[in-house]
Amino acid sequence: MxxxxxxxxxxxxxxxxxxxxxxxxxxxxxxxxxxxxxxxxxxxxxxxxxxxxxxxxxxxxxxxxxxxxxxxxxxxxxxxxxxxxxxxxxxxxxxxxxxxxxxxxxxxxxxxxxxxxxxxxxxxxxxxxxxxxxxxxxxxxxxxxxxxxxxxxPFVPDIPGIEHATGYEEMDVDPDRYAGRRVLIIGKGNAAFDTASSILGRASVVHLASRRPLRLARDTGHPGDVRGRHGAILDSDRFTPLHAVLDGTIDAIRPVDGGFRVSVTDPHAPGETAELDYHEVLRCTGxxxxxxxxxxxxxxxxxxxxxxxxxxxxxxxxxxxxxxxxxxxxxxxxxxxxxxxxxxxxxxxxxxxxxxxxxxxxGVPLPAATTSGEPASLTTVMLDRVNGSPALWTQSGYLCDVFVRDDATGGFRHHEELPEDYAVPRFAHSSHCYTLALRRGRADGSDTDRRPARDSTVIHPVLRRYRHGELVAEQHLPGDLLAEWRRVDRHVEPLVRFLGRDLTDDS
Structure with missing residues (x-):
């Protein structure tokens, strides 16, 4: 019932x-x-x-x-x-x-x-x-x-003997529990580093191992990667022989003499397998x-x-x-x-x-504002959005504002914060559909202030024009240290020029 x-x-x-x-x-x-x-x-x-x-x-x-x-x-x-x-x-x-x-x-x-x-x-x-x-x-x-x-x-990887590892969800979090013990942590995410950091001053050996290379949030720009507060374990990996962050495929875990023997294959040296002994194996695999x-x-x-x-x-x-x-x-x-x-x-x-x-x-219509199709007015609206929207900032490269031209009036309907892969097909009927988002370019650590906006690694505004669902034009505006995109010479005038040219293009 x-x-x-x-x-x-x-x-x-x-x-x-x-x-x-x-x-x-x-x-x-x-x-x-x-x-x-x-x-x-x-x-x-x-x-x-x-x-x-x-x-x-x-x-x-x-x-x-x-x-x-x-x-x-x-x-x-x-x-x-x-x-x-x-x-x-x-x-x-x-x-x-x-x-x-x-x-x-x-x-x-x-x-x-x-x-x-x-x-x-x-x-x-x-x-x-x-x-x-x-x-x-x-x-x-x-x-x-x-x-x-x-x-x-928990996600439990398919490793022979994984049942001998203690899961993150049930492990003892008292650091004294690991005093003087050799500990292997399976995983190299934040949970693994949290665990390693907590026992670093107690355990005799701490190894973190997984098949994927270490990814630091400061390098990748992704907030889910390892955060900088775990510097102690990274320093230990470099400066002591006791603790290490290992790239390796764990082939098997076997109980031996009250501890565990773990077989690890080095992905950088195919065919080379190490046999390592530990008192504890902890699973921190998400x-x-x-x-x-x-x-x-x-x-x-x-x-x-x-x-x-x-x-x-x-x-x-x-x-x-x-x-x-x-x-x-x-x-x-x-x-x-x-x-x-x-x-x-x-x-x-x-x-x-x-x-x-x-x-x-x-049956509630998708919210939309209307705005002028005049390039200077449209530029003001767009720059106000990239400067003021926390959604476009946090969800950079994913959520975008969408501007769809009404061919009868020349004005635009403005929809805020849609996934771009949703918006483009939805408005594929339009000859002028603009998506406005904040994006990051390459992340190679080079000096971004001296490079063209298109190659910027810092977050910066990007306007894309789609014609019937096909990307036909794109304008990048330079990044800014304070995340303010209002300079006349670097942001306002380039965007006005781009829109002035593009709005007259019906080909």
Missing amino acids: VDTAHTYVIVGAGPAGLQLSYHLQQQGADYLTFERGAEPGGFFRRFPRHRRLNSLNAVHTDSSDPGIRLRSDGNSLLNDDPELLFAKFSQEYLPAADDLVRYLAEFQRIHQLRVRYGTTVEQVSREDDGFTVRTDRGVVRARCLVVATGWGR FRMDTSLFDASCTPDMVRDGRLPGLRPDWQSSNVDDLYFAGTVAQARDVRHAASPFIDGFRYNLRTLTRLLRERYD
């Missing part, structure tokens, strides 16, 4: 579930959110294990503009209450996970979001016109289902989404070693209609590119997703 029916059902009340619930509630939408825990943010009540977040919390900035301040705020959810910014809960630049837990609980309390706590979604089935959601407290119908459950279970709640009628296709659901450009499942994903698990379209796995990225994705859902299921 079905208890209730809703247009939208959200599974999970972590940061993503709360953010989407807030946006839908502000829109007056018919939604219900389920959370199996008694409070929001269940993942962050346990992880990260060492209780320090990687997301930055810059409380003091030069700007009083809320949008500019959000560029340096990696934890706040979007909302209309100035007291519900994360800076009110922590002054630490690298805040504690417990502060985020407190913040999420207060966000829910203040906004009175329609979250049903203590309710486990046991199974989801696809029906002709939606989904049947079976919980331990009843059955609910949903026209649209949004899964915001975050990571559900997580994957748990798909056990879906029955055979709606099991989503998975990508990236089965960790993530495949997505269409609108965050809809690649193989199940009306099934959407939100938050950390909704990153398949921009893996290692933008900040979609993190609060400061997906908070903007979810604002856009709300608009797309409301258009599809409630």
